[in-house]
Amino acid sequence: MLAFIARRRAPLQLLPAFALTAGVFAAAMLLLFSYSAFTFRGGQLTEEVSFLAWQKFFTDPFYFGVVTKTLQLALEVTAAALLIGYPTAYALTKVRSAKFLVAAYIIIFSPLLVSLVVRVYGWLLLLSDNGVINQALLAIGVIAAPIRLIYNETGVVIALVHILLPFMVFPILSVLLQFDHALREAASDLGANRLQTFLRVVLPMSLPGVVAGCQIVFTLAISAFVTPELLGGGKVQVLSRAIWFNVVDVNWPLAAVEAIVLLALALAALALFDLAARSLRAMRPTGSPRPRRDSPGGFIDAFLRIVLFAVLAFVLSPLVFVVINSFNGSAFNSFPPQGFSMQWYQFVLGYAQFREGMVNSLIIASASTLVAVAAGMLAALALTRGGIRGRGILNAFFLSPLVMPRVAIGIAVFILLIRLRVLGTTGSLVLVHAMLSLPFALVLLTASLVNVNRTLEEASMDLGAGPLRTFWSVTLPQIRAGLVVAAVFAFITSFDETEASIFLVRPSNTTLPIQMFLYLEQYQNPTLAALSTLLIAATIILVVVALRFVRGAELARLVARR
Amino acid sequence: MSADAARASDVIELREVTRSFGDVVAVDHVSLGIRQGEFFALLGPSGCGKTTTLRIMAGFERPSGGDIYLRGRRVNDVPPYRRETNLVFQQLALFPHMDVYDNVAFGLRVKRRPAADIAGSVRRVLQLVDLAGYERRRMHELSGGQQQRVAIARALVNEPAVLLLDEPLGALDLKLRLQMQRELKAMQRRSGTTFVYVTHDQGEALAMADRVAVMQLGKIAQLGAPEHIYSRPATRFVAHFIGDTNIIPVTVRDRGADGAAILDANGVRFAATDADMRPGEMRHISLRPEKIRIAAAHAARPDGHGGTVTDVTFLGPLTRYEVSVAEGLRLVVQTQTDSEEHFRKDDRVSLSWPPSAAVVLKD
Numbered sequence: 009m010l011a012f013i014a015r016r017r018a019p020l021q022l023l024p025a026f027a028l029t030a031g032v033f034a035a036a037m038l039l040l041f042s043y044s045a046f047t048f049r050g051g052q053l054t055e056e057v058s059f060l061a062w063q064k065f066f067t068d069p070f071y072f073g074v075v076t077k078t079l080q081l082a083l084e085v086t087a088a089a090l091l092i093g094y095p096t097a098y099a100l101t102k103v104r105s106a107k108f109l110v111a112a113y114i115i116i117f118s119p120l121l122v123s124l125v126v127r128v129y130g131w132l133l134l135l136s137d138n139g140v141i142n143q144a145l146l147a148i149g150v151i152a153a154p155i156r157l158i159y160n161e162t163g164v165v166i167a168l169v170h171i172l173l174p175f176m177v178f179p180i181l182s183v184l185l186q187f188d189h190a191l192r193e194a195a196s197d198l199g200a201n202r203l204q205t206f207l208r209v210v211l212p213m214s215l216p217g218v219v220a221g222c223q224i225v226f227t228l229a230i231s232a233f234v235t236p237e238l239l240g241g242g243k244v245q246v247l248s249r250a251i252w253f254n255v256v257d258v259n260w261p262l263a264a265v266e267a268i269v270l271l272a273l274a275l276a277a278l279a280l281f282d283l284a285a286r287s288l289r290a291m292r293p294t295g296s297p298r299p300r301r302d303s304p305g306g307f308i309d310a311f312l313r314i315v316l317f318a319v320l321a322f323v324l325s326p327l328v329f330v331v332i333n334s335f336n337g338s339a340f341n342s343f344p345p346q347g348f349s350m351q352w353y354q355f356v357l358g359y360a361q362f363r364e365g366m367v368n369s370l371i372i373a374s375a376s377t378l379v380a381v382a383a384g385m386l387a388a389l390a391l392t393r394g395g396i397r398g399r400g401i402l403n404a405f406f407l408s409p410l411v412m413p414r415v416a417i418g419i420a421v422f423i424l425l426i427r428l429r430v431l432g433t434t435g436s437l438v439l440v441h442a443m444l445s446l447p448f449a450l451v452l453l454t455a456s457l458v459n460v461n462r463t464l465e466e467a468s469m470d471l472g473a474g475p476l477r478t479f480w481s482v483t484l485p486q487i488r489a490g491l492v493v494a495a496v497f498a499f500i501t502s503f504d505e506t507e508a509s510i511f512l513v514r515p516s517n518t519t520l521p522i523q524m525f526l527y528l529e530q531y532q533n534p535t536l537a538a539l540s541t542l543l544i545a546a547t548i549i550l551v552v553v554a555l556r557f558v559r560g561a562e563l564a565r566l567v568a569r570r
Numbered sequence: 571m572s573a574d575a576a577r578a579s580d581v582i583e584l585r586e587v588t589r590s591f592g593d594v595v596a597v598d599h600v601s602l603g604i605r606q607g608e609f610f611a612l613l614g615p616s617g618c619g620k621t622t623t624l625r626i627m628a629g630f631e632r633p634s635g636g637d638i639y640l641r642g643r644r645v646n647d648v649p650p651y652r653r654e655t656n657l658v659f660q661q662l663a664l665f666p667h668m669d670v671y672d673n674v675a676f677g678l679r680v681k682r683r684p685a686a687d688i689a690g691s692v693r694r695v696l697q698l699v700d701l702a703g704y705e706r707r708r709m710h711e712l713s714g715g716q717q718q719r720v721a722i723a724r725a726l727v728n729e730p731a732v733l734l735l736d737e738p739l740g741a742l743d744l745k746l747r748l749q750m751q752r753e754l755k756a757m758q759r760r761s762g763t764t765f766v767y768v769t770h771d772q773g774e775a776l777a778m779a780d781r782v783a784v785m786q787l788g789k790i791a792q793l794g795a796p797e798h799i800y801s802r803p804a805t806r807f808v809a810h811f812i813g814d815t816n817i818i819p820v821t822v823r824d825r826g827a828d829g830a831a832i833l834d835a836n837g838v839r840f841a842a843t844d845a846d847m848r849p850g851e852m853r854h855i856s857l858r859p860e861k862i863r864i865a866a867a868h869a870a871r872p873d874g875h876g877g878t879v880t881d882v883t884f885l886g887p888l889t890r891y892e893v894s895v896a897e898g899l900r901l902v903v904q905t906q907t908d909s910e911e912h913f914r915k916d917d918r919v920s921l922s923w924p925p926s927a928a929v930v931l932k933d
Contacts, residue, residue, distance in 0.1 A: 466630055467663035469650045471677035471728065478651075481676075485667045 018394030025387035025406055025446060028379070032421065032443040033409050039427065040420035044264035053258055061261035065269065071250070075269065078246040081161065081236070082229035082277075085168045089225045090218065092169065092319060093176030097217075099316035100177070101184045102309060114551070115320050117174050121547045122327060123504045124171070125524040126540040128238045130326025131167040132158065132528075133333050133537070135239075138340070140329055159241025167235045170323065172228055176221040183217030184210075202308065216288045223281035227274050231413025233507045238528060247273075248415040248507070255419055255511060264423075267416035274411055327544060334537035352538035362539060365523035372434060372519060373502040376441035380498040381491070383442070384449030391450075392457045403450075410447045417444070418508035425512065432514030440512060441505055445498035452497065456490025457483075492557040496550065580639070581606050581732050581764045582627055582655075587636035589622050596622040598788035599636065604732065609758050609765045611779035613772060615811070619788040620768045621660075624734050627766060628657045641731055651680075656725035658735040662717055664709045670696070670720055671705035677728040695727040698757060715746050722757065732764045739774065751777055772812050776800065784808050801858075805933050809856035816857040816901050817931075822847045830925050836899040838875050842928040854931045859904035861927035864891060864913065870920035877901070879917045893921060 047056040137154040195205040233248035254263035337347025425431035468478040506521045580603035589597040612620040625631040629650035678688045699719040776796040783793040792804040803809035820833040830841040881892035891903040
């Protein structure tokens with residue numbers, strides 16, 4: 009009956025999400041396609057239809073080099089993330105202390121919660137010539153002169169691996185955690201030792217997680233912009249940077265072509281990984297798995313533990329040194345810090361651009377979270393119970409902004425907003441951010457709605473509660489955790505959004521991460537460390553508060569299930 | 571009684587109700603009336619359409635065809651939250667985020683009854699189900715039987731015209747199930763509420779119900795009092811489903827002077843009182859194992875049929891024999907365990923039964 013009621017309202021419930029994705033995202037992408045056929049000649053953009061931009065892109069060897077570099081960088085990052093991520097995930101399955109496990113999850117997840125610019129800044133502190141690593145190596149006499157770790161590809165790869173590691177670890181971990189321990193026992197019963205069991209049973213069966221992890225990491229790595237821009241020293245010439253420079257030069261047709269190529273690369277990568285995943289599907293375990301954490305012991309486990317601690321240190325170190333540097337007495341990002349000082353905090357609080365950026369970011373993030381969660385909730389309801397045809401296609405449509413490189417979205421929306429004459433308005437930024445957050449909200453809310461016990465809703469309606477009352481007093485309490493997580497995700501997505509927004513802001517409504525990006529391009533002093541420390545503290549508070557919500561709800565549900 | 575108006579004595583009436591899901595017809599032209607105050611059981615194997623029938627009564631499924639009347643009013647389009655029915659769910663569906671009191675009070679709160687009334691109603695119903703003092707318990711702090719009673723109280727407190735129960739005892743262990751059967755029956759008598767009870771357990775239906783509808787493939791195979799359905803099953807399916815029985819294919823040989831028919835099963839001839847058969851007709855009869863008398867071959871009655879014991883199963887108070895009577899005719903016999911007279915495999919015995927024990931089936 010609930011389904012019946014939802015069915016009649018399903019089209020209406022889909023409307024907000026559809027308007028957001030179609031009106032902002034799809035319209036902008038279509039416009040981008042059409043702009044790739046316009047002409048840029050002698051520093052002037054005309055609407056004359058030609059394919060000069062396409063011609064230039066595919067004949068100039070420079071762009072071939074850019075594409076090669078982009079793919080090479082993404083491959084390197086994916087390989088490195090896999091090499092670090094797999095042992096990390098495997099080590100996590102052996103952790104027995106629940107508290108340590110939660111801490112490790114949060115630490116590995118933390119790069120996603122901290123602003124992109126903050127993370128990049130942390131790596132600047134660690135990797136630069138007078139940064140932590142070089143100074144430490146010099147001090148113990150391993151090297152005589154600083155080695156170049158930054159403003160080249162090495163630095164970009166390190167920072168990207170750091171940022172994308174959680175996307176590799178969690179898919180692999182989730183597969184490993186579902187591993188049927190009986191299979192391991194069967195292998196050992198059949199005479200396989202631990203290494204053979206791992207190589208012949210565990211590893212092949214965890215490949216779906218590996219493919220999923222590589223898919224996400226690769227797709228995100230080919231479109232990264234801020235990291236290669238700030239850490240590459242102009243030497244890491246990837247597509248996203250080419251787009252940025254062409255936009256600045258008003259050569260939009262060429263930028264459009266580059267964005268389309270980037271999009272094609274992302275889709276091709278997705279399809280290839282999907283193909284790989286499909287060929288692995290036959291390996292899904294049969295029967296209900298019997299998970300068990302291995303008892304620790306032996307050389308391998310000691311090694312795994314070392315790996316885990318090293319990875320946790322790797323993940324945390326940029327943030328830790330950001331915090332340390334914020335109290336640096338010196339005006340340079342020198343290490344070790346010279347004296348203790350609060351001057352950078354004073355400077356941050358007095359710096360008008362940061363203050364305004366913070367206010368703008370808070371307004372835009374709050375408003376776009378509200379829009380994204382509301383639209384996502386309605387769409388999730390319609391998709392999970394509306395009984396509408398073409399659910400798969402609609403879902404793919406709503407999720408499509410996720411696969412699109414942020415830089416490509418940025419330039420496409422930039423052109424759209426100019427045509428609509430609303431570029432730089434706060435309202436337009438709210439809608440764009442809501443569009444970018446919508447896929448996260450939709451996925452999380454759909455997942456929680458699917459888990460809702462429908463019989464409870466029926467019980468509520470049987471007892472006389474109408475659909476609205478039932479949603480409020482029976483459905484909502486069950487999805488509270490999902491709702492909180494969706495809101496946090498949407499808020500952070502908007503608050504940290506840099507790579508698309510950089511095309512869209514005006515000085516009057518520049519958001520905080522973009523102010524930080526601009527500042528970092530010009531200055532190198534601990535001001536940003538102080539600001540970053542404040543942001544990290546705010547994020548910790550937000551996560552702790554959110555966890556409290558989630559834990560209470562989850563706990564109640566877990567206990568009830570038992 | 572006009573054809574259009576629902577019978578006044580029926581709380582719920584289904585008229586030619588059909589419900590199909592795609593090509594599958596779950597409920598196929600079912601008509602039945604449930605009387606005020608009775609304990610009615612819908613009995614059948616899984617997939618027979620009994621739960622769908624119940625969900626149609628509750629309002630969770632709309633009939634694809636036919637009409638459903640609740641207290642004389644057609645309710646095809648009335649959603650569950652506007653029906654005077656309440657359902658006790660198979661999986662109980664207790665709200666885990668509420669305590670006992672809040673669960674039971676839910677329906678009354680939704681109807682915006684004054685808090686004082688609600689408190690009184692909840693107290694009374696919790697007394698009825700023997701849960702007074704458990705108001706502030708959470709669902710996970712209750713035993714299976716207690717959760718069961720909360721689910722019943724939560725439905726009963728709304729004073730529904732009909733209480734619908736969807737195999738609510740299925741999750742309980744045998745001992746608790748038997749106890750809850752007695753308690754349910756007692757609650758039903760005390761509250762005077764009409765109960766419609768869905769189950770696949772024939773013992774449960776026979777023990778509790780005033781009337782039983784046996785369902786098969788979306789249709790009602792037979793409807794009547796438990797004793798009647800047990801002693802006079804209408805079809806092979808019903809005879810098999812309710813209790814243990816011998817289904818014997820027979821040919822009608824002759825009609826006796828007293829109106830009884832003379833039947834032939836693989837050369838074994840016996841009488842059946844059931845009329846309405848023509849000589850030469852092929853039918854099936856049901857012969858309950860406990861209706862058959864077993865005796866030693868030397869003590870055979872004149873109407874006895876000789877046979878050989880092929881299998882003996884000791885069931886405690888009862889003993890079950892399999893006896894080969896003729897080529898291809900093997901009968902199951904069940905007797906009170908008797909220390910005086912028991913038989914072993916390969917013993918020669920004589921079986922006999924009264925003509926009334928052979929129930930001629932429709933199919």
